[in-house]
Amino acid sequence: MADFLYKGVVDWFLDQMSQEAIVPGDKMPSLRALSKQLGLSLNTVIHGYELLSEDSWIESRPKSGYFVCHRSDTKPALLLAGEALRELANDGTKPAWSCLAHRAALVDQSDAFLSPAVRQEEVHLPVLGKGHLAIREAVNEYLKGLGIKAHASHLWLGHSPLAMFTQTVQTLTQRGDSVLVLTPCDPRITTTLQSLGRQVIALTAGERGVDLDLAIRCLRDNPIRLIVLPGQFSFPAGQLISNLSLRRWLAIIEETKLPVIEWDLCSHLAYRAGSLMTYKSLDSSDHIVYIGGVESKGVDRSASWCLPGRHQALLEGAFLGADMALSDAQQVALSDALQPNSKRSLTKRAREVWANSERVKAHLETRLGEQVSFAASKGGMSFWMRLSKPLEVASMTALLASFRNAIVPGALVSHEADANHWLAVNVTLDDVEPLAKALAEHLAVDEGKTVETVIKPTVESTESAEESEQAEETAQVIESDLQMFDVLEANNVGASDQEAKKTRNATTEPLYNPMLDLINHDFG
Secondary structure: OHHHHHHHHHHHHHHHHHOOOOOOOOEOOOHHHHHHHHOOOHHHHHHHHHHHHHOOOEEEEOOOEEEEOOOOOOOOEOOOOOOOOEEOOOOOOHHHHHHHOOHHHHOEOOOOOOOOOOOOOOOOOEOOOOOOHHHHHHHHHHHHOOOOOOOHHHOEEEOOHHHHHHHHHHHHOOOOOEEEEEEOOOHHHHHHHHHOOOEEEEEEOEOOEOOHHHHHHHHHHOOEEEEEEEOOOOOOOOOOOOHHHHHHHHHHHHHHOOOEEEEEOOOOOEOOOOOOOOOHHHOOOOOEEEEEEEOEOOOOOOEEEEEOHHHHHHHHHHHHHHOOOOEHHHHHHHHHHHOOOOOOOHHHHHHHHHHHHHHHHHHHHHHHHHHEEEEOOOEOOEEEEEEOOOOOHHHHHHHHHHHOOOEEEHHHHOOOOOHHHEEEEEOOOOOOHHHHHHHHHHHHHHOOOOOOOOOOOOOOOOOOHHHHHHHHHHHHHHHHHHHHHHHHHHHHHOOOHHHHHHHHHOOOOOOOOHHHHHHHHHHO
């Protein structure tokens, strides 16, 4: 009888799902509310929620309640670690222009987030140097939650994490120097390095991280001058980094004594609550330059911070010269977002983004079915979506023209042989239906079906000169993107038989080693 009651909670849930009374991303009724609604004891409802959690229908978020998850009907896309180092071609500023055109797809789509609550006088007047001490102390308290212990006096605030990254690279390296970068990562990292004339060596991470033996061989055989490590939920893989991997990387850094940049803009976007470890949290020798922040598509609604570590003396002149300081109003908005009980807090926004990401994935899968699959993700600003076949050039051109704020082509993010099969999709989109509809029609067109394309470029006879110039710039950027796709496809024609065999033999389920759980527990 008791078993029947427990299953009664599950049956109620499945009935609500079938009627679409609750959908992925929604908050479940509280335990007491559902107990009263169904006339069951509190313990029975608790057990029913536990059954639903075990089957991944719902998940508990501390201090927030239970939320409905998206359960995929298709097999997950498998993200394998690369078995080779790839030296990226130095194409000057072309890749950087292509990447910056997709900036909106890399940041929070909210117009309201990180905006000043009350407009103050002289909003755009910057505060010279690092920013107000009180604000830096608020950021410092937030970093303590990530295990990073530092003094507020060592912290720099700015309006652009990319500007901080650029200044750091230019200060710590010279033109022609080799830089080791873990990918897939925020594409602005690799494209900025290329535009600065650095030789980028990409090392691909899979579901379980990178091949550290390959990384060690690279550091031994190549004159590497800088290492760039994407932080938790690196764009767009959305992976949690194991404690063991973190500690092994720190051991490598300690041995090589190389400067390291940790790019960490998504630690607040975990799908599960709780403090997260970072490379910087274990960096007792201060080799790592830590860059974090919050980015929104609104003007003057982004903020970044940097801990230069032992490179403080070298970098402070570069940061001062770049004049990246936040205005008073921007600093107040940042401080407000860092307060856990604020209406605009990072914690609240993270819950909203998580719920929206579940809705986005569910909607895309409903629309596209087995034509797409998603890589397992545990957080971040986007997720990896794998198409059953690459889009034709004409279809990709049309998509980029209308959805540059929503997607980033895989060729900009990954440098593996199957990069054109992938798209990075922003999870903060308010309305994903136009993208889903366009993808469905373009995939149908590419399969030879007669479907009218949703995107038809039109030119109004009354178009202004400014609009014409804007359209021309967009066309140039799209052409640059497509040139990059052509180069990637040409490089992939000569893919080795070993890589082809690896793809054929890849299992459809992510690889799992139970010993990792024991190791992670031991290293704690």
